[in-house]
Amino acid sequence: MLVRKxxxxxxxxxxxxxxxxxxxxxxxxxxxxxxLTVSAAIDERIGELREALPAGMxxxxxxxxxPLLGIVARLAGQVDGFDVAxxxxxxxxxxxxxxxxxxxxxxxxxxxxxLAAAVACGARVVLESEDEARRLARLAAGATAxxxxxxxxxxxxxxxxxxxGGPRKFGVDSEQAGEVLRAIGRLPLAFEGLHVYPGSNxxxxxxIAAAQRAALALAAELLPFAPAPxxxxxxxxxxxxxxxxxxxxxxxxxxxxxxxxxxREAARRLPACELSLELGRYVVGEAGAYVARVLERKASRxxxxxxxxxxxxxxxxxxxxxxxxxxxxxxxWVVGGDDRPLEEVTVCGPLCAPHDTWAENLSLPRAAxxxxxxxxxxGAYGAGASPVGFMQRPEAAQVLA
Ligand SMILES: *Cc1c(COP(=O)(O)O)cnc(C)c1O
Numbered sequence: 189m190l191v192r193k194x195x196x197x198x199x200x201x202x203x204x205x206x207x208x209x210x211x212x213x214x215x216x217x218x219x220x221x222x223x224l225t226v227s228a229a230i231d232e233r234i235g236e237l238r239e240a241l242p243a244g245m246x247x248x249x250x251x252x253x254x255p256l257l258g259i260v261a262r263l264a265g266q267v268d269g270f271d272v273a274x275x276x277x278x279x280x281x282x283x284x285x286x287x288x289x290x291x292x293x294x295x296x297x298x299x300x301x302x303l304a305a306a307v308a309c310g311a312r313v314v315l316e317s318e319d320e321a322r323r324l325a326r327l328a329a330g331a332t333a334x335x336x337x338x339x340x341x342x343x344x345x346x347x348x349x350x351x352x353g354g355p356r357k358f359g360v361d362s363e364q365a366g367e368v369l370r371a372i373g374r375l376p377l378a379f380e381g382l383h384v385y386p387g388s389n390x391x392x393x394x395x396i397a398a399a400q401r402a403a404l405a406l407a408a409e410l411l412p413f414a415p416a417p418x419x420x421x422x423x424x425x426x427x428x429x430x431x432x433x434x435x436x437x438x439x440x441x442x443x444x445x446x447x448x449x450x451x452r453e454a455a456r457r458l459p460a461c462e463l464s465l466e467l468g469r470y471v472v473g474e475a476g477a478y479v480a481r482v483l484e485r486k487a488s489r490x491x492x493x494x495x496x497x498x499x500x501x502x503x504x505x506x507x508x509x510x511x512x513x514x515x516x517x518x519x520x521w522v523v524g525g526d527d528r529p530l531e532e533v534t535v536c537g538p539l540c541a542p543h544d545t546w547a548e549n550l551s552l553p554r555a556a557x558x559x560x561x562x563x564x565x566x567g568a569y570g571a572g573a574s575p576v577g578f579m580q581r582p583e584a585a586q587v588l589a
Contacts, residue, residue, distance in 0.1 A: 209589055211479055211523050211560055220560070221480035221498030222585035225254070225567050227262050229475035234266045237467075240444030242451035246464035248292060250425065251277040253468025253568040254476070258588040260284045263471070271466040275305035282309060292422070292466070294338065294383065296357045300327060307333045314338050314383045314422070316359050318368045325375040332376060336422060338383040339365045341406055345387025345399040345426050353386065362406060366413035373415025380416075381461065382407050385424025389469060393439040396426050397446030404450060408457045418461040421454065427470035431506075431565045432516045438470070469568035476567020478503055478584070479523070482559045483538060492533045494555055499537015499544040502584040504574040506563055508543045517547030523560035525553025535561065539579050 214224065237247060246268040251260060255277060260270070261284040269290035272278045281291055288309025293302065296316045303324050306313045312334045315321050324333050340361050344353030360368045372379055384403035390396050400423050407421050430437050454463055480498035487493070500508035506518040520535065522528070530551045537544035546563070555561065576583055 211562065214587060215479060215481065215560055218585040218587055219582075221478060221496070221502060222587050223476055223478050223502075223566065223570055224587045224589060225256065225259060225472065225476040226589050227258075227475075230259065230262060230472055230567075231266065233471055233475065234263070236440060237470075240440045240447075241465070242444075242448045242463075244462065245447070245451060246420075246462060248422075248464055248466040249471055250466050250468035251280060252572065254472045254570070255280060255572050256586055256588060257284065259472060260286075262588075267471075268464070271468075272311070275299070275302045278302075278305050278309065278311060292336070294385075296359075303327050303333075307331050310334065312336055312380060312420075315372070318360065318371050321368070321372050321375055321377060325377055328376070332378045334378045334380050335372065336381045336383045336420065337365065337369060337372060337379075338385070339406065339410070341384050341386055341403060343386060343399065343402050345390050345395060358385070359383070362410075365410050369410060369413040369415060379414065381418045381420035381422065382410065382414075383422040383424065385422070385426075385466075387426050389428040390426045391428040391430060391435060391438050393443035393446065396438075396443055397450065399426065400447065400450045401453070404454055404457065407461075411458065418458050420462050420464060421458060422464045422466065423450075425465055425467040425470070427467055429469055429473040429565055429568070431473075431518050471568075473565055473568035476565075476570065478506070478563040478566040478570060479560055480563070482555050482557050482561060485555065485557055492531060494533050494535045494552075494561070496535065496537055496546065496561055498584055499539050499546070500541070500574065501537070501539060501544075501576055501578045501581055502574050503563065503566060503570055505569050506566065507537055507546055508541075508575075510545070511543040514545065514548045517550055518566065519564040520546065520550070520552070521562055521564075522553040522555045523562050525555065525559070528553035528555075530554070538581065541578075 248269045248271045249263045249267045250271040252273045264284045264286050270281045272293050273295045288311045291311035293306045294314040307328045314336045316338050338359035340356045340359040342362050386399045480496040482494050483497050484495040510516050531554050532549050534548045535546035
């Protein structure tokens with residue numbers, strides 16, 4: 189069923205369509221470009237996580253990484269809850285049969301209707317400011333909203349997306365958190381715990397573990413200010429996947445061991461407090477690929493260009509976001525091209541925009557118009573994180589196998 193082999197992690201340069209699912213057939217059925225997500229690969233990843241993580245640690249899926257309804261439904265039976273960033277994501281989870289109590293809403297700028305939707309279904313709201321706490325208490329009018337406070341820690345997780353340390357729009361600064369906790373205690377809100385999320389997409393197990401230990405220490409420091417004992421400490425996520433040349437996969441076994449220690453320490457310092465993790469890209473990123481067709485092949489002053497029928501409007505992170513970092517590219521390959529000679533090409537999308545570029549001077553099997561090019565590690569932050577309306581070209585199909 190998998191594009192390569194049933195359980196293979198899809199890696200650069202090792203692609204073909206020899207699996208039982210033919211990419212060429214999918215391209216015929218759905219047209220190009222399309223995203224392909226393989227459910228079995230998601231299941232497998234969840235299995236690896238469950239094996240590595242301490243028992244009792246709650247695992248939430250962050251819907252924004254890939255909000256495809258079929259994926260949310262698939263995960264509903266496998267994770268302990270969902271992290272949602274809007275009323276619409278919350279509705280997706282409810283539509284998949286998830287109970288409101290298993291949802292947690294985060295985001296530095298929640299609308300009134302986001303907050304109202306969370307209260308209505310009994311979701312936890314992760315508060316990101318004192319004003320938001322007041323607004324929520326007012327909106328909840330009678331119903332008691334369950335809340336966590338997101339704290340901007342004094343440290344950060346050095347990774348691609350930094351969300352802690354220094355001035356941030358996320359959460360309340362740790363030095364103000366005591367005061368805000370006291371304020372929350374004076375409001376008609378059901379305080380349940382803290383949320384610390386210092387960064388995303390990190391491949392260094394040691395750095396993630398260190399951030400978790402620091403988050404735990406911070407939570408213990410804030411405990412005296414909390415209006416109620418901590419029932420939950422959300423450690424955020426940060427587990428990365430390798431997308432660029434030279435990156436090594438996260439050592440999940442080592443991280444798991446370190447997290448067992450964190451869990452033991454938490455049991456000692458924060459009794460009866462459950463730990464949770466919220467992961468997006470680590471759950472779905474490696475289970476998905478993007479497939480586009482070569483429209484044009486052209487030579488320009490010594491360079492060979494392949495122009496695909498999909499680009500930054502579908503897959504911003506693999507194209508437009510790399511403006512200024514053109515030496516980086518996602519792993520990609522020419523479908524069925526294993527036996528062809530390699531050549532150096534620049535791979536572009538179809539848009540009238542120079543930053544619509546997949547890779548520069550990449551060695552790929554020789555390709556002609558009509559050939560399919562597959563981009564791996566594309567299951568997270570693909571279509572949902574891309575400017576799909578730019579130049580009004582067709583959307584990519586979403587195939588869930
Ligand atoms: C986006 C997000 C996540 C998931 O991040 P990934 O890098 O996809 O794992 C988790 N928690 C919060 C609050 C987020 O905003």
